[in-house]
Amino acid sequence: MLIFILRRVLSGLVLLFVISSVAFLLLYLGGGDIARRILGQQATQEDVAAKAAELGLNRPLLTQYLDWLTHALTGDLGASWFTGEQVSAGIASRFAVTLSLVLGATVITALVAVVLGVWAAVRRGWVDRLVQVISVLGFAIPGFLIAVGLVLLFAIKLGLFDPTGYVNFTESPAGWLRTVTLPVIALSIGGIAGVAGQVRGAVVDALRQDYVRTLRSRGLPFNRVVFRHVLRNAGGPALAVLAVQFVGLFGGAVIVEQVFAIPGLGQVAITSTSQGDIPLVMGLVVATAIMVVVVNLIIDLAQGWLNPKVRLS
Amino acid sequence: MLHRKSLAAVAAATALVLAAAGCGGGGKTTTGGSSGGTSGGGTLTLGLIVPATTFSAQDMNFANESPYGQAVYDTLLKADPQGKLGPSLAKEWTYDAAKTTLKMTLRDDVTFTDGQKFNADAAAKNLIRFRDGHSPNKSFLGALKDAKAVDDTHLELTLKESDPGLLIHLSQNAGMMESPGAFNSPDIKTKPVGSGPYVLETAGTVVGTTYTFSKNPKYWDPSSVHYDKLVLKVLQDPTAMLNAIKGKQLNGAKLSTNDTLDQVKGAGYALHAFELDWTGLLLLDRGGKLNPALKDVRVRQAINYAFDAQGLLKAVGKGHGTPTAQIFPTSSAAYDQALDGHYGYDATKAKQLLSDAGFPNGFELAMPRAAAVGTTLWTLIAQQLKDVGITVKYTDAGNNFISDVLAPKYPATWLQLQQDPDWPLINFELTPDAVFNPFHTNDPKVTELVKKVHDAKTDDEAAPALKELNTYVVEQAWFAPWYRIESNYATDAKTDVQPQVGNAYPYLWNFVPKG
Numbered sequence A: 001m002l003i004f005i006l007r008r009v010l011s012g013l014v015l016l017f018v019i020s021s022v023a024f025l026l027l028y029l030g031g032g033d034i035a036r037r038i039l040g041q042q043a044t045q046e047d048v049a050a051k052a053a054e055l056g057l058n059r060p061l062l063t064q065y066l067d068w069l070t071h072a073l074t075g076d077l078g079a080s081w082f083t084g085e086q087v088s089a090g091i092a093s094r095f096a097v098t099l100s101l102v103l104g105a106t107v108i109t110a111l112v113a114v115v116l117g118v119w120a121a122v123r124r125g126w127v128d129r130l131v132q133v134i135s136v137l138g139f140a141i142p143g144f145l146i147a148v149g150l151v152l153l154f155a156i157k158l159g160l161f162d163p164t165g166y167v168n169f170t171e172s173p174a175g176w177l178r179t180v181t182l183p184v185i186a187l188s189i190g191g192i193a194g195v196a197g198q199v200r201g202a203v204v205d206a207l208r209q210d211y212v213r214t215l216r217s218r219g220l221p222f223n224r225v226v227f228r229h230v231l232r233n234a235g236g237p238a239l240a241v242l243a244v245q246f247v248g249l250f251g252g253a254v255i256v257e258q259v260f261a262i263p264g265l266g267q268v269a270i271t272s273t274s275q276g277d278i279p280l281v282m283g284l285v286v287a288t289a290i291m292v293v294v295v296n297l298i299i300d301l302a303q304g305w306l307n308p309k310v311r312l313s
Numbered sequence B: 001m002l003h004r005k006s007l008a009a010v011a012a013a014t015a016l017v018l019a020a021a022g023c024g025g026g027g028k029t030t031t032g033g034s035s036g037g038t039s040g041g042g043t044l045t046l047g048l049i050v051p052a053t054t055f056s057a058q059d060m061n062f063a064n065e066s067p068y069g070q071a072v073y074d075t076l077l078k079a080d081p082q083g084k085l086g087p088s089l090a091k092e093w094t095y096d097a098a099k100t101t102l103k104m105t106l107r108d109d110v111t112f113t114d115g116q117k118f119n120a121d122a123a124a125k126n127l128i129r130f131r132d133g134h135s136p137n138k139s140f141l142g143a144l145k146d147a148k149a150v151d152d153t154h155l156e157l158t159l160k161e162s163d164p165g166l167l168i169h170l171s172q173n174a175g176m177m178e179s180p181g182a183f184n185s186p187d188i189k190t191k192p193v194g195s196g197p198y199v200l201e202t203a204g205t206v207v208g209t210t211y212t213f214s215k216n217p218k219y220w221d222p223s224s225v226h227y228d229k230l231v232l233k234v235l236q237d238p239t240a241m242l243n244a245i246k247g248k249q250l251n252g253a254k255l256s257t258n259d260t261l262d263q264v265k266g267a268g269y270a271l272h273a274f275e276l277d278w279t280g281l282l283l284l285d286r287g288g289k290l291n292p293a294l295k296d297v298r299v300r301q302a303i304n305y306a307f308d309a310q311g312l313l314k315a316v317g318k319g320h321g322t323p324t325a326q327i328f329p330t331s332s333a334a335y336d337q338a339l340d341g342h343y344g345y346d347a348t349k350a351k352q353l354l355s356d357a358g359f360p361n362g363f364e365l366a367m368p369r370a371a372a373v374g375t376t377l378w379t380l381i382a383q384q385l386k387d388v389g390i391t392v393k394y395t396d397a398g399n400n401f402i403s404d405v406l407a408p409k410y411p412a413t414w415l416q417l418q419q420d421p422d423w424p425l426i427n428f429e430l431t432p433d434a435v436f437n438p439f440h441t442n443d444p445k446v447t448e449l450v451k452k453v454h455d456a457k458t459d460d461e462a463a464p465a466l467k468e469l470n471t472y473v474v475e476q477a478w479f480a481p482w483y484r485i486e487s488n489y490a491t492d493a494k495t496d497v498q499p500q501v502g503n504a505y506p507y508l509w510n511f512v513p514k515g
Helices: A002-030 A034-039 A045-055 A061-073 A087-123 A125-140 A143-157 A173-207 A210-217 A222-260 A265-275 A278-306 A308-312 B002-023 B063-072 B120-131 B238-246 B261-266 B297-306 B309-315 B337-341 B347-356 B376-387 B398-406 B422-429 B444-455 B459-475
Strands: B043-048 B077-079 B085-087 B090-095 B101-106 B144-151 B154-159 B198-206 B210-215 B229-234 B252-255 B270-283 B321-323 B363-369 B390-396 B412-418 B479-491
Touching: A002 A061, A002 A278, A034 A045, A034 B398, A061 A278, A087 A125, A087 A173, A087 A222, A087 A265, A087 A278, A125 A173, A143 A173, A143 A222, A143 B238, A173 A222, A210 A222, A222 A265, A222 A278, A222 B238, A265 A278, B043 B063, B043 B238, B063 B198, B063 B210, B063 B229, B085 B090, B101 B120, B120 B144, B120 B154, B238 B252, B238 B261, B252 B261, B261 B270, B261 B479, B270 B297, B297 B347, B297 B376, B297 B479, B309 B321, B309 B376, B309 B479, B321 B337, B337 B459, B363 B376, B363 B398, B363 B412, B376 B390, B376 B412, B422 B444, B422 B459, B444 B459
Parallel strands: B043 B229, B043 B252, B363 B390
Antiparallel strands: B077 B085, B090 B101, B101 B154, B144 B154, B198 B210, B210 B229, B252 B479, B270 B412, B270 B479, B321 B479
């Protein structure tokens, strides 16, 4: 197990290096005149040149990257070129916000998808068709539209939630719920559509297995067979999809945070990338890559716990 | 069936969570838990379209970022909504006859939030730091030779040459005063130390998104502070801004688009319209370096006649603006209403002028294009010029648009430029070294008129020269303006404000609770 974890960590480090190198290169190639963007159209060409020199943008690409890398290895991700905020502090404060959305969406996705998937697989007939239609609709409707629709109905029309902004849980749990509920629902819908379909398929397959017939013939209640045996066997594929959804939700948060003006990673990702704020974008790339590696490792371990065959392989 | 009950239990639990969220809903709490209330002493929550680039006074931006600086810093002078200057940290000021020495008498009752007293030495240091800093407006103090404290309350500024715009700039970011004790603070970009009406609360602030301020309890001018708390929310996405307005989360909001005006009005907000920018073409290569055709004034005039400003205002500006042919704002002494219609849309006349200039078959004009602006604008420009025989050859400049224009890599370009007060505008677009005169066009007549404006002892004395300068520039077709763009600021039913002449955002102290 330890060797397995070490191997995964090592491959994660290699991945981190490759991703950061590629990201830096892409930012450099597509960055344009960052100093001009920082200073605006009123600045003189001389001031712009001075700003570029101050930021070290006039140095060769390799020198700039090595400079960033050596600082990053010591934990110093630098400061945002546009706001002056320390990148590590900025990401840390926003990561908690996005994580609360993504975790909330993951929990709701898992709960609702399992309920819908199992229901469809067990009942079949119209229930099955209904769940499949819901899945297709969930996939087809863009998250952005869902977010806007939710805001219009529940925040503006009914006034039940805040249309924009975010309140920390520690500051006000009720305020936190008011600000995260709609974004979490908006984020969950696509995930539910994907995972419910996967759960349904896996449960249908599992229900056809011989061991189910055996358990039923021994007189075990159907519910016990489904929730204790079938779901555990069907859980593997569903968990894999949920893991992909979890990472994907960070991507979905980009749009949702923009619509709800939530100060999370997604919002800062859009702003910093369009501005060419290289230190901040690189910090986000590193944070995201680490998160993906960690999540995949956790999922691998969970898969092993669910299915001993995976553990052996 | 047991499994049905299990499913129902899960569904009920989910509903409970959502209901709990709904139970707490209905409040208009904004980020950080601040109240959106507007009565005197309450909270003022404003929507901005840009975050603060920095809080370091030395490097401060202005325009759309002005509320950040005005919250925490005082300026030496203060302008009223019409732009008339009045005292602030400086109680009195006088120029010498040559207008190269400015003497200011400063207040003696001002203390920075770190406890340090404000005095002439602090003021002098701040001015020199701004001149030598990295603000995009550092040229505002370009004429400053030196700033010295005569004593604690007397400041003397010596200039390399007189600068008619200096006093205005001292009421903006160039005149913002930061505590000298914070000059070398490593956190100065995010933790300002000033003497202004508010203090930034770092605990309630998420840099780039929400900035929370509390009232400075020791502020020297409490009558100008109308709220106990100030929240500046950055809403760069127009949809988010609109949702915040519809949800009554903002007392005031800068609108980045006129597409949503009806919805904003429908939400019960009052609109304050003002014209700040002009849009159109900049015919930069007046010497014909990259495109010889542009050297001929008739060609530049033909380009002016080629554009249907009224049609462009309707198609591009959705009717929000005023057609014009001049770059000076209506608030300027240079402004002449008659010049707004100096060039009407006349394709026949344009073709005739091109023919007279030796281009009966037109010519090719290289211009930059940026995808961020969409496609309609570029198509319309190309179509209108094509109609008179000019073929536009676009190059996608992407993120380098401004840099390439100023390099200069193109003889002409489309742009939207701010209508600054007279002297800053002249130095931004007309003088040989102006930022937006990248080919350094040096017309003796323009230079002569600019000198007259510069040497004028009073505004009244400068007015005729300004008018003549404006007329000359229009006649010489240095630009091909289409229209002045209407911008809008929205306030809720409990808040009132007056837009600031020449600035993108109303000044902070002009926000007042209604009634």
